Amino acid sequence: MSPEPIPSPSGSPAPVRSSGRYSLWRLLAEGLRGQQGWRPAWRKPHPRPAYQVVIVGGGGHGLATAFYLAHEFGIRDVAVIERGPLGLGNVGRNTTIVRSNYFQPPNIRFYEYSLKLWEGLEHTLNFNAMVSQRGTLNLFHTEAQRDLFTRRANQMRLLGVDAVAVDRDEVRRLVPLADLDNGRYPVLGGFLQPRGGTVRHDAVAWGYARAASNLGVDIIEHCEVTGIRRDGGRVTGVETTRGFIGAETVCLAVAGSSSRLAAQAGLKLPIESHVLQAFVSEALKPVLDVVLTYGAGHFYVSQSDKGGLVFGGAIDGYNTYGQRGALPMAEEVTAAAVTLLPALARVKVLRQWGGVMDMSMDGSPIISHTPLAGLILNGGWCYGGFKAIPAGGMCTAHLIARDTPHPVAAHLDLERFAAGRTIDERGVGPFPYLH
Amino acid sequence: MLRIPCPWCGERDEIEFRYRGDATRVRPAPDAGLDAFVDYVYERDNPYGWHLEWWLHVGGCRRLLKVVRHTVTHEIRAVSGPQEDPELPPP
Numbered sequence: 170m171s172p173e174p175i176p177s178p179s180g181s182p183a184p185v186r187s188s189g190r191y192s193l194w195r196l197l198a199e200g201l202r203g204q205q206g207w208r209p210a211w212r213k214p215h216p217r218p219a220y221q222v223v224i225v226g227g228g229g230h231g232l233a234t235a236f237y238l239a240h241e242f243g244i245r246d247v248a249v250i251e252r253g254p255l256g257l258g259n260v261g262r263n264t265t266i267v268r269s270n271y272f273q274p275p276n277i278r279f280y281e282y283s284l285k286l287w288e289g290l291e292h293t294l295n296f297n298a299m300v301s302q303r304g305t306l307n308l309f310h311t312e313a314q315r316d317l318f319t320r321r322a323n324q325m326r327l328l329g330v331d332a333v334a335v336d337r338d339e340v341r342r343l344v345p346l347a348d349l350d351n352g353r354y355p356v357l358g359g360f361l362q363p364r365g366g367t368v369r370h371d372a373v374a375w376g377y378a379r380a381a382s383n384l385g386v387d388i389i390e391h392c393e394v395t396g397i398r399r400d401g402g403r404v405t406g407v408e409t410t411r412g413f414i415g416a417e418t419v420c421l422a423v424a425g426s427s428s429r430l431a432a433q434a435g436l437k438l439p440i441e442s443h444v445l446q447a448f449v450s451e452a453l454k455p456v457l458d459v460v461l462t463y464g465a466g467h468f469y470v471s472q473s474d475k476g477g478l479v480f481g482g483a484i485d486g487y488n489t490y491g492q493r494g495a496l497p498m499a500e501e502v503t504a505a506a507v508t509l510l511p512a513l514a515r516v517k518v519l520r521q522w523g524g525v526m527d528m529s530m531d532g533s534p535i536i537s538h539t540p541l542a543g544l545i546l547n548g549g550w551c552y553g554g555f556k557a558i559p560a561g562g563m564c565t566a567h568l569i570a571r572d573t574p575h576p577v578a579a580h581l582d583l584e585r586f587a588a589g590r591t592i593d594e595r596g597v598g599p600f601p602y603l604h
Numbered sequence: 605m606l607r608i609p610c611p612w613c614g615e616r617d618e619i620e621f622r623y624r625g626d627a628t629r630v631r632p633a634p635d636a637g638l639d640a641f642v643d644y645v646y647e648r649d650n651p652y653g654w655h656l657e658w659w660l661h662v663g664g665c666r667r668l669l670k671v672v673r674h675t676v677t678h679e680i681r682a683v684s685g686p687q688e689d690p691e692l693p694p695p
Contacts (some may be wrong), residue, residue, distance in 0.1 A: 310665050428650035439646040442675070487606075487623040490652050490676050496605050518623070586646040587638065590653045600643050602623050 175281045175328060176576065177564070182293055183380045191295055191335050191597035193448040207514065210375055211255075211382035216389050217413030220248045220447050222569055223407055224422055225394050225430060227251025229260035229370075229555065232377035232388075232421035232469040233562020234569070236294075239384035241563065242326045247386045248416075249378075250409060252393040256374035259425060261491075262524030263555040264447050266471065268305045268462050269330055272321040273592050275580040276533065279560055281330050282577045283363060286559030296376030298368050299474065300358070305365030306335065306343060310354040312463055318360045324360075335359045343459055346510045355510070365460060367479075369473050374559060381533035396418035397544070404434065404543040418569050420545040425525035426490070427548035434541050439530040439586050441601040444523040445552050446494030448502065451517045452476030453510040461509075468505035480506060484526065484552065486602050494523040517530075526552055531591035532604030536564050536574070537583040545569055546583065551604055608671060609683050613664040620663030627656045627670050651675060653695040658686075 189208060199206050222238060224231045227249045229532060238244045267287050269280035292296050309315045321330035336358050337349055349356040378388055389411070396408035397419065404416035421430050431438050457472040470480035482502035485495055499521060507514045529535060529549035534557065537546050547565045563566035574582065585591055597603040605616035605643055632640040652675060659669045672682040672690050682690040 206620075321631075428648070429652050436645045437649065439648065441648050441650050442652075487673075488626075488650065488655050488675050489678065491678060495618070497617075530648075552644065587642045598626060601648075602625060 178286050178289065182295060183337060183384065189383065190225060201509055211344060211388050212380040214387045214389065216387065216392065216411055216414050217485065219288045219406065221246035222418045222420065223414055223415070223416035224249045225407065225422045227255045228258045228420035228422065229377070229558035230561045231431045232374060232381060232563065233558050234420060234422060234547065234565040235386045236377045236381040236384070237563045237566035238570060239381055239386050242520040244570055245385035248414065249381070249386060249388045250394060250407070250414070251390045254390050255378055255388070256371055259524045259554055260374045261371055262447060262522060263370055263372045263477050264469065264471070265367045265555065266305065266469065267556040268362055269320065270305060270307065270325060270332060270360070270362045270365065271594060272324055272523060273594050274324065274328060275592055276594055277328050277330055279577045281328065283557050283560030286563065287368060290559060294376040294380045296356050296379060298372040298376050300368045302364050302366040303459050304361050304363045305462070306340070306359045306361045307462045308340065308356050308359045308464045310356060310465045311508065312357070315357060322360050323356055323533055331362055331364050333361045333363060335361050336518060340505070344457065346456055346512050348509065348511050351508060353537045367460060370555060385565055394430065399434065399541065402427070402542050404541055418543050418545060420547060420569060422547040422565070424527040424548045424554055427527045427546065431546070434544055436539055436541065440527045440549055441488050442490050443486070443526050443528045443602060444491060444494055444497055444516055445481065445484045445487045445526050446502070446521060446523045447479065447481040448518050450478040450513070451519050453478065455517065456587055463505050463509045466501070468502055468509065470506065478516070484528065484602070490525055492523050492525055494521065526550065528601035528604060530586060530599040530601060531593045533592040534561070534581055535583055536561065536568060536578045536581045538568070539583060606680065608659060608675035608680060610664055610669060611616060611683060611685060612660050612667060613661065616664060620661060622660045622662050624660050624668065625657045651695070654681065654692045656666055656690065
C-alpha cells in the first residue's frame with residue numbers, strides 16, 4: 170500500500186495594499202521621506218455587534234485561522250478577540266523550533282504539511298518571519314535509542330519527509346561544541362532533518378495579524394471573553410469586557426486556557442494545564458548552526474540571530490496556570506545543557522519565562538467540533554503548538570468554512586478519546602504530565 | 605520550588621515527590637458504561653484555583669499523598685494520606 174501523499178499548499182501571496190507592501194524600494198523611498206509613510210501593521214477596530222466567525226485568542230493559531238479563513242476560504246466577516254495585546258501568549262513564549270520529525274504517521278502528515286506552509290510563509294504574508302531551515306539534529310546515546318530513531322526516520326522517509334542518519338564524525342563536524350565522549354551518555358550519532366529549523370515567533374504573530382487585517386478581519390485587542398452565550402444546543406456569541414458579540418461560529422484558540430473557556434460553554438475537556446519553561450543565554454558569537462536535541466535528557470537548543478542560545482526542556486510536571494517556572498526544572502535543563510555542551514558552563518542565562526500549555530490526554534492536539542453546535546476547538550497543543558501554527562490555522566479554517574475536517578487533521582477530533590483511537594506519540598497513556 | 609509537608613516525613617522539597625495527577629477521579633463501577641469510563645480516564649476539570657492531587661513521596665516514605673494545592677499561587681493548603689478526603693476551599 171503506497172501512502173497517501175501529503176498535500177502541498179498553494180501558497181499564493183495575500184493581497185497587500187500597495188502603500189503597505191514591504192520591499193527594498195519602499196525602504197529606500199521611506200528613507201528619503203523621513204520614515205513618515207509607515208502605517209500600523211494592523212487596524213484597531215471597535216467590535217461590531219456580530220460576525221460570521223469569532224475567534225477567541227489572538228495567538229498564533231487564532232491569527233492563522235483568521236488569515237486562512239479570509240485568504241483561502243473567502244470568509245472575511247471574522248473577528249479575532251484577544252484578552253491582552255497580540256503576541257504575549259504562547260506564540261511569544263516558545264523556543265521557535267519548526268520540524269516534522271515524528272513517528273506516528275498522522276503526526277508526520279500534519280506537521281509536514283505545516284512545515285511546507287512555513288516554507289512559503291514569508292511569500293504568502295509579505296512579512297519577514299526569518300524562517301531559517303538550519304536543520305534539527307537529534308542525538309542518540311545508546312544502541313537501543315539508535316534503533317528507535319532509525320525506525321522513526323524510516324517512517325518519515327516512507328512518507329516522503331527528509332531524515333538523514335548522521336554518524337559521530339558528522340555530529341562532531343556539525344556541532345564542534347558538543348562533548349561526544351561523556352562517560353555516562355556518549356553520543357553515538359544522530360538524525361538530522363535538514364528542513365527543520367527556527368522561525369522568529371513574534372514576526373509570525375505580526376505577519377498573520379497584518380495579512381488578516383488587510384483582508385478585512387477585525388483584530389480586537391484588550392477584549393476578554395467572560396461568557397459563551399448559547400441558545401439550546403447552539404452557540405450564539407460571546408460576552409466580553411467590551412459587550413456582547415454575536416457569531417454563527419465561535420472558535421476557541423486559547424491553548425493553555427482551553428479548559429477555562431470550554432467550562433463557560435459547559436464542556437469538560439481531556440486537557441490539563443501545565444507550565445513549560447524557556448531560557449535565553451547572553452549573546453555569543455555564532456557557536457551553534459543547527460537546532461540540537463539531547464537524547465539522554467529533555468533538552469533542546471538553538472542560537473538566535475541576536476546570538477543568544479534559546480533552550481528548554483520538559484514541563485514542570487504539575488497542573489498550573491502560573492506563567493512562570495520553578496527552579497527544579499531550570500536546574501535539570503541547565504545540567505543537561507552543560508553535560509552536552511560543557512563550554513556553556515560559564516555562559517550566563519539572561520532570561521527565563523514560562524508558558525501555560527494545554528497538555529492533552531494523548532499528547533496530540535485537538536482541532537474539532539464540540540458537543541455545542543457552532544463551537545470549534547483548536548487546542549491541546551502540548552508543547553508542539555508553535556511549529557503547528559500554519560497547519561493548525563489552515564485546518565481550523567477548513568473545519569469552520571467547509572464543516573468537514575481537513576484531510577491532514579481528521580484524526581485530531583475530540584471523539585478519538587471515546588473511540589479509542591488516541592495518537593500517543595510517546596506511548597505513555599492518558600497521563601498529561603508524562604507526555 | 606514547592607515545599608510539601610508530608611504527614612510522615614515532614615516538610616520536604618518537591619524534588620522528593622512524583623506528581624500523579626488529579627485525585628478527584630474515582631473509578632466507576634465495571635458496568636457503569638462507556639461515558640462514565642471516558643469521563644474517568646480522559647475528562648478533567650483542570651481547575652483554575654484549588655486542585656486535589658496525588659503526589660508520591662518516592663524520595664521519602666514512598667506513600668501516596670493527597671495534596672490540596674492552588675494552580676495559580678501554588679499555595680499548599682492541606683496534605684493527607686490516601687484514604688482521607690481533604691476539603692477543597694471555595695474557589
